[in-house]
Amino acid sequence: MFARTILHARSSQFRNARIYKHATLQRRQLSILEPLASGIIETGHIISSLPLPASVPPYSCAIIGITLALRMGITLPMALWSRARAFRREHLVGPALKAWREKAKVEVGKAFARDRKPYEEYKEEMGRLQVAKIKELNKIHRCSPIPTMILPFAIHAPLFIMATASFRHAALMSYAPVNPLASESFLTLPSLAQVDPTGVLPIAIGLIMFSNIELGRLSRPAKTTPKPVPTDNSSKPTEEKALTEQPRMSAIISGLENGLRGVSILFIWIAMQAPGSVVLYWLTSASYTFIERLCFINLGKRKPLEPVSQPSQTGNVHAPIQRPAKKIA
Template sequence: MLVLSQLTTRATIRHARHALRTGLPKPRAANKPRTLVTEAVQQASNGFLDLALAIPFPEYIPPYSGTIILLTIASRLVFTVPFSIWAKKRQWKAEEVVVPQLKNERPAIFQRVLEDMRKEGFRGTKEEAQKEHTKRAKPLLQARQKELSKEHGCSMLPTMLIPPITQLPLFVGTSLMLGRASLPPTVLDSESFLTFTSLSHGDPTGTMPILLGVLTFANVEASRFFMTPEARQREQQVAEWTAKRRANGETVIEPKKIFQTTLRIASLGRILIALMVPGSIQLYWVTSAAFGLVQTWVLDWWDYQRRRSRTLTEETAAAASASPKKSPAEAPAAVTRSQTNKRVLRIKQ
């Protein structure tokens, strides 16, 4: 009886969709000339509605809401997670290969700059000489870092830009598809879910837009949850170094802080934008933000465990190399019983 009831319900929804498509007047958007983009969005919208009826959801899960959540998770797993892992591995290569090699080459670069200053006959106070030395060495270090990053295939710009760029078409395309599916007349108008009274209208309570802003803000701050003590100490040293340079009148640009501040402001902007879109898009955005937060936590936890393992390995190796080797006189008398018996027999003989 339960299966028969589900089939009857789905058949009723199909008939309702057919009636909405043929019997009711078409929306104004349909009178506009169709383009390749609008046609693709319309086809994707129809495919989404058909897929929602084809998936055998339980009765307590609304078909269209469940399909939005399922499609969001599946698309993020297929299209965004691989690029995020790719970027994380490039970041590890930069930290484990490029940074140590650049650190080893830094004294030679400093020495070369110092020799050039001596050849040019630079004159000035100690502070002026240090400032000039730093000014000349900085572009050389940056150029060498770019060369090493390119050589080892871990350039910073592609690592930072490719993951969000690959996610953007998916995000925009899915939002357009759901927006088209929510245009009246639509069957989404009759489905409610959580705080939504209808998927074709926004959340009347404003809960979902606020939740979207909270998830976006948490995603920005998530990287601090799994910071190692060494990373926190290094961050504090960088902050002190930056404050000291600014006190000396230097202009210091911190791209990471600028990027994080921009994302914090964007989390508030997403709340305002989400208030103006249909409930189907709000549900998609909230699900995508929640998935992104979990993905960030997992990758940061993976990074934390990797750093911790490396630190323990380095400490163990350093302790083993620093410990003095014991001489035979200091070594414990670890003689086996057979060797002891042989010595006793020799004494007796």
């Protein structure tokens, strides 16, 4: 009986400790979201004090304006940075690697033919040299692919989560005498604190997000089509791969796109459970991405400046020299 009492007391202590930690974490989260949510409402107060028509919803305009400011002030510079790096990788690193490869095939081929080394060793050496050259060119032109892919997402994901939590807290927080977001309607939303009963805006969010994924493929910098170079039929595919046709990178991008397509469909159901302020934020952010990628597609249709061709010092480019046949005495 005494042991049972001790065990019950210890379990109660552990339970109380978990409850205390959970309550402390909630208080910390609320302490972070409270000023952000108050700032959203105060921005709506400022807009409502402007001489605008009565039909203009001030708090909806505040949500839209804050969303556009976040996207243009934080995510747009990262998108331009990523696009510039991808452009340099396509139009600077690609041609430089191609020119180096054609020259290296001749030099390494002659060396291996002189030393009578097998063709398999030649292929391994060319592959090793090409990997090292790609890393060197990426470092020179500051366009390594992994930071180009990861950093924009690493900036956008925390911003998206924090903004979503802030808009949700602004819609559900207690505000004296009444929360103004709960008394303002917008389109099919009865109020910015309630869910969309029609489901029109959540469906629009999912469709726009799905369209953004498809536009993302088209908005990448256009690949330059290299001029055909006469080579021997013995050249192997591993030697003829362009920088932008690496299968590993293509598989990663394809996997990310397929995952995002599923997320866009899932967001329809999530948006149907979210308050109107969050739905309006997601709709504005997705629409901004749609317009941004249309602009990138329009810019991508313009032909880039052709690089200045330099005279080749190697003369005619041939396939690597094979092992010469032994002379018959």
